[in-house]
Amino acid sequence: MNKTRSWWGWGNVEDAVHGVELAELTRRTSAMLPDTDLRAHEPPDPRSLDIRRPRVTVPASLAHLGSDDLVDRAAHAHGKAFRDVVRNLHGDLRNVPDVVVRPSSETEIVDILDWCSRSNIAVIAYGGGSSVVGGIEPRFDGGYAGTISMDLAALDRVLEIDRTSRAARIQAGVFGPALEDVLRPAGLTLRHFPQSFEFSTLGGWLATRAGGHFATLYTHIDDLVESMRVVTPAGISESRRLPGSGAGPSSDRLFLGSEGTLGVITEAWMRLQDRPRWRGNATVHFSDFEAAVSATRAIAQAGIFPTNCRLLDPAEAFINAGTASSGGVLVLAFESADHPVGPWLDRVVELCRDHGGTLPEPPRRTDSADAPAPTAVSDAWRSSFLRMPYQRDALAARSMIVETFETACTWDTFADLHASVRKAANDALASVDAQGVLTCRFTHVYPDGPAPYFGIYAAGRWGSTLAQWDQIKAAVSEALANAGATITHHHAVGRDHRPWYDRQRPDVFAAALRAAKGALDPAGILNPGVLVDP
């Protein structure tokens, strides 16, 4: 069945929250935040909105690639952050691309960039449109003649598979599920499963340094890149397929995280893995969050590298896994295509017990390619994980403020960071007169620090939730900046994080990046306003 992508919210229209799920969601929300006005608001028909008429005309030679359909343009105007969804619900579409252009070859991309460079038209490379940082939104100054959204979904093929080296040459526009469908018959997988997996593309993951499946070791898509091909206005850059190199600064690392400002990623050789057969899982409860953090740190520093090592604080465990725990829940998992994972699992369970953790159920192990063995908690959590964005939309349409933000910090600073983020969030909630809670989980852990991921669930006022959220976001971003943490761990910078990014990255590096951009994008047309100004 072909589903319909929502123009205003997450994913597919058919998968929106309804029925029992909706009843349960509103029941839980009301229980947590009584007296909240949860009446539903519907998005407008984009055709009814006063959307600016296209300011640019695609040249005849490329006209067949362009679309000025109003819904198409509206669907390409915003990403999928809470603030995007809320603005869509209110029909606030002041920045809409003039045309959506869908190239299906590199030659066409070159031609489009030539046209836009000549004509002073801004170009926003668009993958799945799941940015949560304003990365694909034509929101910038600079006197451009117009803006095109370059939708790369037609570059959706896996061009080569090298079974021996476990790598594949993949076009940038392929979405997660289609990619895995092609790799599965070869017994291979990219194993990059961000929450957006179904609605984001390889090119998007690379351009934003997306975070994926692994809680340890291979956390960012960066680590899975063997080589890249990028079309820039100054020419095509292609790096060699190398498992490792020390020949000068890495060219791939310049384009990873470049967010469409230096060129358009068209394809990459990606490192793959054998599909896992052996699995092990454990869910550990703690009575004290500090002890839970210490246990997680011990695991992160043990050189064991669990696939999943997700610490949920009590609020997170309750809201998203339905589990009561006074000190948090640690969800652990191992996967291997090569060997049973028993000794690995045993050791991390032992480390947890050393730190006061208890296991309501014994660890589980399975030996089968097809039957995953999640525990009840990880099962609930996984299902909740994939439904979260849909539930976020349902709540956003019911005056709730529901959004996440994430960071990374060293272990020595986490407790202070956590306290200041909590204080900043609670103060901001109070100042915008919103009842709400802050949750925290670790999505990834490193030997030298965690990547804490925070959630806000608060009762807003219809018509004000955008302003309320923006105030909360600014407050917690200040707290992150003051703590020396990063403004983003795996959701990129875009336009929303720019002020804090400007303080985070060294000025000298900004000068280097600006110069590099000047060399690769002399007309300054690529994703203006993101990362550096010309």
Add this chain to the structure above:
Amino acid sequence: MNKTRSWWGWGNVEDAVHGVELAELTRRTSAMLPDTDLRAHEPPDPRSLDIRRPRVTVPASLAHLGSDDLVDRAAHAHGKAFRDVVRNLHGDLRNVPDVVVRPSSETEIVDILDWCSRSNIAVIAYGGGSSVVGGIEPRFDGGYAGTISMDLAALDRVLEIDRTSRAARIQAGVFGPALEDVLRPAGLTLRHFPQSFEFSTLGGWLATRAGGHFATLYTHIDDLVESMRVVTPAGISESRRLPGSGAGPSSDRLFLGSEGTLGVITEAWMRLQDRPRWRGNATVHFSDFEAAVSATRAIAQAGIFPTNCRLLDPAEAFINAGTASSGGVLVLAFESADHPVGPWLDRVVELCRDHGGTLPEPPRRTDSADAPAPTAVSDAWRSSFLRMPYQRDALAARSMIVETFETACTWDTFADLHASVRKAANDALASVDAQGVLTCRFTHVYPDGPAPYFGIYAAGRWGSTLAQWDQIKAAVSEALANAGATITHHHAVGRDHRPWYDRQRPDVFAAALRAAKGALDPAGILNPGVLVDP
């Protein structure tokens, strides 16, 4: 005892090959290459050479940091490659820095860069001087008023240790042993042990993306960097201490591998590890090299990550470990501070047996912080490893051509690459009329490919060994380039690899790098001729 660093060769004068070691070395060499003229040649006294007088005068405010001592200057003229040692032996020092300057603070570095930017004086940042690619040699055109070698050895302190996050803030000029001495009492270690460990510095490792101890997982120093501080002529760049980030392209990755062309690395927060307690070792023999490669690939793709996974081909095993084996020897090791490594070791041994490997001795395991448990072969190999550069010098002074070169490639291309390198080396040996052998080992292995490391042992003609080697090097470099492999895996580009690097790195990236250099080093004084031209 304070030892004396050799001005012309590797390491310390007192540790040069002599006595029994020398007798054994010449005996083995003669056995392998009969009729070789192994008469020893002595290096000249640099004071007897016609070395250019200094062309620059250090300003009064910095004069106390400068040295124009002839031996000092001569010692900073070349790195420690075979071609450096041979040129030193022949007194061929046509490119000598005018002054050696030894700052002991960032402020002094800033002042030096200001002076040199104003006065058009080239600056070569110098760590331990162990470059094997002409990286620190003042060999370039460009009409500079002179060249200084900026020796950073006075920046040798560990400034902070964060035991919780397992990280330390370390100045760039510290040498390996001094660094480990400071970390040891805290139970920590950087565990970066390149062959040059004793004679190279943190800053040098970072600037050249050095390869270290680990055969898998954390192969390059890059992976151990938490943040960096770099003095550029345009200002100081300092990144935040972060365990992971996705905020734009990584600034650290721009400076890693920049080889002194973008700035002077002054300090870095480095990720440390607990000192290992449990160890496991195994040495596996193969009767067929192809099977040995397959076994190594299986291990690299198993997600087990041995500390050491060094495949020696039969010639390498014989020359450097004294072991006869028709298909090669795989040296495996595990280390952990957290857990016994038995299950890990058992699995890789099983994988080796699946591929026809045999174990002359059973695998060994120890549980002690102090008693390493190498097998006889790895013992012999380790000792040989540290003596190699000294033996290389002894042989270089005896008309031998002894040098290594390394690369990395994907597994699917290794067999062809190996064949073409072998053919290129053998053809080149024949064309320069030198009897010799080519050896191969894997220093590092990745899931998608190995890092093959080749050695040449050939009988040259005194007075011609430099030209002979240059011809061989050009031939094997062509073979690497034609195979799509990298010109260097962990020895950087310098001046010697530049022609092949220029073909390897994308032109578009070169344009970006050139622009970045223009922004950070507007006077173009930093290590001219390396990586990009202004």
